[in-house]
Amino acid sequence: MEIKQKIYDFLRWSExxxxxxxxxxxxxxxxLVSGNIISALAGLGIMAAFGHFxxxxxxxxxxxxxxIAGILAIFSLPGIDAxxxxxxxxxxxxxxxxxxxxxxxWGTMGSLISLFIAFWYLFQQNFELGFSFLIVALFxxxxxxxxxxxxxxxxxxxxxxxxxxxxxxxxxxxxLLILVIILTKNLILIVFGYxxxxxxxxxxxxxxxxxxxxxxxxxxxxxxxxKHLTLMGTAATFSAYIDKIILWKFLGPVSVAIxxxxxxxxxxxxELIPIxxxxxxxxxxxxxKEIKKELFKKFLKLFLVAALATIIYILLxxxxxxxxxxxxxxxxxxxxxxxxxxxxxxxxxxATSFLAEMKKKELYTLNIIPxxxxxxxxxxxxxxxxIWGVVYSFLGSQIINGALxxxxxxxx
Numbered sequence: 001m002e003i004k005q006k007i008y009d010f011l012r013w014s015e016x017x018x019x020x021x022x023x024x025x026x027x028x029x030x031x032l033v034s035g036n037i038i039s040a041l042a043g044l045g046i047m048a049a050f051g052h053f054x055x056x057x058x059x060x061x062x063x064x065x066x067x068i069a070g071i072l073a074i075f076s077l078p079g080i081d082a083x084x085x086x087x088x089x090x091x092x093x094x095x096x097x098x099x100x101x102x103x104x105x106w107g108t109m110g111s112l113i114s115l116f117i118a119f120w121y122l123f124q125q126n127f128e129l130g131f132s133f134l135i136v137a138l139f140x141x142x143x144x145x146x147x148x149x150x151x152x153x154x155x156x157x158x159x160x161x162x163x164x165x166x167x168x169x170x171x172x173x174x175x176l177l178i179l180v181i182i183l184t185k186n187l188i189l190i191v192f193g194y195x196x197x198x199x200x201x202x203x204x205x206x207x208x209x210x211x212x213x214x215x216x217x218x219x220x221x222x223x224x225x226x227k228h229l230t231l232m233g234t235a236a237t238f239s240a241y242i243d244k245i246i247l248w249k250f251l252g253p254v255s256v257a258i259x260x261x262x263x264x265x266x267x268x269x270x271e272l273i274p275i276x277x278x279x280x281x282x283x284x285x286x287x288x289k290e291i292k293k294e295l296f297k298k299f300l301k302l303f304l305v306a307a308l309a310t311i312i313y314i315l316l317x318x319x320x321x322x323x324x325x326x327x328x329x330x331x332x333x334x335x336x337x338x339x340x341x342x343x344x345x346x347x348x349x350x351a352t353s354f355l356a357e358m359k360k361k362e363l364y365t366l367n368i369i370p371x372x373x374x375x376x377x378x379x380x381x382x383x384x385x386x387i388w389g390v391v392y393s394f395l396g397s398q399i400i401n402g403a404l405x406x407x408x409x410x411x412x
Contacts, residue, residue, distance in 0.1 A: 038167045040268040042174035044324065047264060049181040051325045058187050060253025061128070063260045065191055067241035068117065069136045074237050075110035076103045076144045079229025080222070081151045087222040088155025095222050096152050097210060100145055102223050107141030114140060132191040139195035146202030149209035165205040172204075173197040228360060232367035239371035239378075239397065243390045246378050251386055259387050261325055262334035263394075269313050270342050295353065296409070302346035310342040337391055340398075347402040350409040362408045370401035 050059045080099045087095050114137035122130035153162035180193030247256045314336045321332050354362045374397035381389030 036271055039170040040271065042170040043268055044265065046174050046177055046181070047261065048324045049178045051261070051327050053181050054185055054190070056254045056257040056327075058185060058190070058253075059260070060248070060256035061187055062190060062194075063244050063256050064248045064253065065129070065132050065136065066194070067244040068133075069114070069140065070241040071238055072110035072113055072136070072140060073107075073144050074230065074234055075113075076107035076141065077226055077230045078144065078237070079231070079233055080226030081148060082229055083222050083226035084148060084151040085155040086225075088152055089157070092222070093152070093156075096148060099151075099223060099226065100148050100206070102226075103145035103148065104141045107145060111137040111140045128187050131188045135188070135192050135195055139199050143195060143199045143202065146199065146206040149202075149206045152209055165208070169201045169205050173201040176200075229363070232360075232364045235368045235371035235375075239374040242375055243378055243382075243394070246382050247387070247390060250382055255387055258328060258331050259334065259390055261328040262331040262338060262387075262391075265317075265320070266313070266335055266338045266341065269309070269339075270345055295349065299346050299349050302349060303343070306343050306345045310339050313339045313342060334387055334391055338394065340395055344398050344402045347405045351405045353409065353412070359408075365408070366401060366404055369404065370397040373397050373400055 050062075054062075080103055084095060084099050114133050118130050118133035118137060120130075121127075121133060124130075150162055150166060153159070153165065174197075176197035177190075177193050180190055180197075184190065244256050244260065247259055317336050317339070318332055321329055321335075325331070351366060354366070374393050377393035377396055378390065381392055383389070385392065
């Protein structure tokens with residue numbers, strides 16, 4: 001107890017320099033960071049399995065299918081997840097189940113589109129893609145909808161439970177998928193393994209969550225705001241996946257595989273800093289104008305940390321690829337260049353303030369202009385520069401996003 005008290009006293013003392021609730025940050029952040037590290041390792045384990053046991057052509061096709069599925073997942077109303085965090089933080093726990101049902105109901109529209117894609121490929125006698133999209137149609141309404149349990153625990157600031165569930169979710173799904181990858185090189189079975197593994201894992205922890213007592217009132221505004229957030233994020237979701245579809249059409253599955261192996265480690269590394277997850281429940285309970293200067297100081301400090309993290313990634317990148325992804329050494333220069341987005345991570349702190357105060361105009365602008373710019377750049381640059389065209393497009397849109405975020409934050 002004496003050691004624990006000394007740590008507590010030290011954290012409180014350090015707050016005069018950090019300007020941050022260090023007890024909350026360490027308590028919540030340690031859970032989230034440790035969970036993100038384990039989840040990132042699970043994701044890298046899946047990539048390592050693909051790199052060692054599956055051809056680039058099959059992995060490229062797998063990424064192409066998941067990219068289209070990711071776009072169709074817009075119909076599952078991903079914006080409800082963020083809206084639910086805000087609602088749970090206010091004590092309205094009963095909104096968990098209505099939000100889940102709404103996500104499933106709308107998700108069936110994505111399934112119908114996936115069915116049309118499947119029948120089109122079957123008509124073209126491309127049975128691998130045809131049957132793969134039938135699988136997508138079967139699981140699409142559920143695979144992301146079950147994940148609302150994460151928003152529930154995040155809103156309650158129970159990062160310990162959220163982390164524990166999320167870690168076991170990722171480990172269970174990764175284990176099942178890696179097993180399928182090792183046992184078969186068949187694209188259809190791998191796609192089935194992916195959707196079955198992550199849907200089953202999500203269902204387990206959703207069920208565990210709804211067994212808890214759900215208190216408070218139903219807030220109808222949550223679903224409405226969630227739909228607004230989904231609409232705002234449509235362009236962003238589309239641009240997040242369209243790069244691999246454009247690469248597939250212009251350069252084929254091997255280029256898709258090379259770029260995916262360049263992008264995924266950077267994104268996983270970036271996710272190790274759970275900025276939005278930590279600050280949204282806190283910001284939802286305060287007026288941003290009252291803490292604007294304090295928030296900007298934290299942003300500047302985070303910027304220095306992110307710059308250091310970027311340098312570390314660039315230096316370690318070649319060694320990590322040689323150990324874990326030896327078949328994808330040609331992804332290294334792309335991945336090192338993409339690492340610039342890690343520096344831009346702290347802008348999420350400022351952007352979260354718009355979400356906490358439901359600033360729809362700012363959120364619409366941030367979720368439309370940079371993604372649309374990225375799509376335009378992709379269509380222009382990929383035919384000219386190939387994979388580098390995707391890299392330039394991604395970075396360009398991220399820089400514009402950061403500039404707009406800073407501009408809107410200054411106007412608050």
